[in-house]
Amino acid sequence: MSSPVLALTTGEPAGIGPELLVKLVADTVSLPARLVAVGDPDLLAERARMVGVDIDVRTLDKGRVPESFSPGVLPVWPVTLRAPSRPGCLTVDNAAYVIETLDVAVSTCLHGPADGMVTAPLHKGIIIDAGLSGFTGHTEYLRDACGVEGVVMMLATQDPLHARQVAWQGTRSLRVALATTHLPLRDVADAITGESLENVVHILHTDLQRHFGIESPHILVCGLNPHAGEDGHLGREELEVIIPALDHLRDQGLHVTGPLPADTLFTPRHLARADAVLAMYHDQGLAVLKYAGFGRGANITLGLPIIRTSVDHGTALDLAGTGRAETGSLSEAVSMACLMAGHAFQTHD
Ligand SMILES: NC(=O)c1ccc[n+]([C@@H]2O[C@H](COP(=O)([O-])OP(=O)(O)OC[C@H]3O[C@@H](n4cnc5c(N)ncnc54)[C@H](O)[C@@H]3O)[C@@H](O)[C@H]2O)c1
Numbered sequence: 001m002s003s004p005v006l007a008l009t010t011g012e013p014a015g016i017g018p019e020l021l022v023k024l025v026a027d028t029v030s031l032p033a034r035l036v037a038v039g040d041p042d043l044l045a046e047r048a049r050m051v052g053v054d055i056d057v058r059t060l061d062k063g064r065v066p067e068s069f070s071p072g073v074l075p076v077w078p079v080t081l082r083a084p085s086r087p088g089c090l091t092v093d094n095a096a097y098v099i100e101t102l103d104v105a106v107s108t109c110l111h112g113p114a115d116g117m118v119t120a121p122l123h124k125g126i127i128i129d130a131g132l133s134g135f136t137g138h139t140e141y142l143r144d145a146c147g148v149e150g151v152v153m154m155l156a157t158q159d160p161l162h163a164r165q166v167a168w169q170g171t172r173s174l175r176v177a178l179a180t181t182h183l184p185l186r187d188v189a190d191a192i193t194g195e196s197l198e199n200v201v202h203i204l205h206t207d208l209q210r211h212f213g214i215e216s217p218h219i220l221v222c223g224l225n226p227h228a229g230e231d232g233h234l235g236r237e238e239l240e241v242i243i244p245a246l247d248h249l250r251d252q253g254l255h256v257t258g259p260l261p262a263d264t265l266f267t268p269r270h271l272a273r274a275d276a277v278l279a280m281y282h283d284q285g286l287a288v289l290k291y292a293g294f295g296r297g298a299n300i301t302l303g304l305p306i307i308r309t310s311v312d313h314g315t316a317l318d319l320a321g322t323g324r325a326e327t328g329s330l331s332e333a334v335s336m337a338c339l340m341a342g343h344a345f346q347t348h349d
């Protein structure tokens with residue numbers, strides 16, 4: 001089996017994405033994948049010079065793939081910046097560039113030759129300011145680009161903080177999936193319906209089996225309200241929406257536990273027996289995940305017909321161009337995509 005080909009998008013050109021890509025390739029001695037950047041070759045070469053990274057940026061024709069991964073060589077499927085980019089300085093003019101890198105990467109995954117895509121961070125606000133008013137992030141954009149109804153955002157980190165405190169059964173990963181993604185808090189409760197919750201759990205269950213080889217995943221589900229609603233005294237969503245949905249899922253044979261109070265669910269005693277946690281909204285789950293392993297996590301979009309992983313951090317405009325941004329999460333995102341591609345290949349064999 002040849003090593004998977006991964007398309008790496010640069011993300012927002014004014015952010016840390018371009019320098020992380022060149023640093024990762026310059027610092028990596030060997031990889032179980034062939035990495036091809038999707039972005040502007042001149043941007044990558046310029047950021048490499050700026051942060052003192054010695055790398056050979058090579059433009060490839062779109063359909064071509066390198067024979068193998070070569071340390072210090074970054075092959076690129078080219079996409080041209082629409083306007084000059086300076087680190088830390090956002091411009092709406094390059095929003096179309098960022099979107100084109102995603103479209104190219106998706107196309108190479110759907111139609112070949114890529115086996116998966118790994119995305120460096122983009123800046124949602126500047127893309128919306130540029131006129132894509134409905135844009136809320138990669139996750140939702142990729143759902144539409146791939147023509148699927150539902151996707152699930154899951155972040156995972158190896159060796160999380162709390163894993164050191166208990167003897168784990170099996171894996172030491174912490175995986176946190178979200179029932180809702182990039183929504184204002186005000187809209188969250190209304191977005192959680194029995195149907196949406198069941199769809200999310202089914203996607204999570206299926207992809208934990210498909211991509212992570214977990215035969216019968218155990219999913220812990222958070223409540224929405226304090227103390228999971230305190231029997232309806234602190235909110236009725238648990239009684240009226242979440243409990244009936246989880247009962248229905250259990251009737252279908254899925255191993256789900258909850259709703260559990262979110263403040264104590266993320267403790268070693270509960271986590272030791274879980275394959276994933278489903279949080280009701282973005283910061284309920286991701287604040288914990290990032291506390292436990294920021295810079296060592298990967299973001300995975302479940303439910304897509306393609307493999308897509310990403311970093312656990314944003315554009316870090318404050319660090320762009322300084323060379324101080326760390327590549328730990330990008331490295332984790334690449335490893336995760338390799339792992340998922342390995343499982344996908346096994347399934348097809
Ligand atoms: N995968 C993605 O595309 C993605 C993920 C998260 C946030 N974002 C976007 O990024 C933008 C900025 O978001 P934010 O400010 O909330 O979060 P951020 O992750 O960009 O920054 C938070 C803090 O972490 C630091 N940091 C981030 N990455 C780092 C790295 N690799 N090494 C060292 N320090 C690092 C930053 O300097 C900052 O202090 C927003 O537009 C947000 O939507 C994108």
Ligand SMILES: N[C@H](C(=O)O)[C@H](O)COP(=O)(O)O
Nearest residue numbers: 137138139140299310312313
């Ligand atoms: N919610 C993600 C995080 O906090 O890391 C981030 O915003 C990226 O989301 P997309 O992958 O949908 O762009």
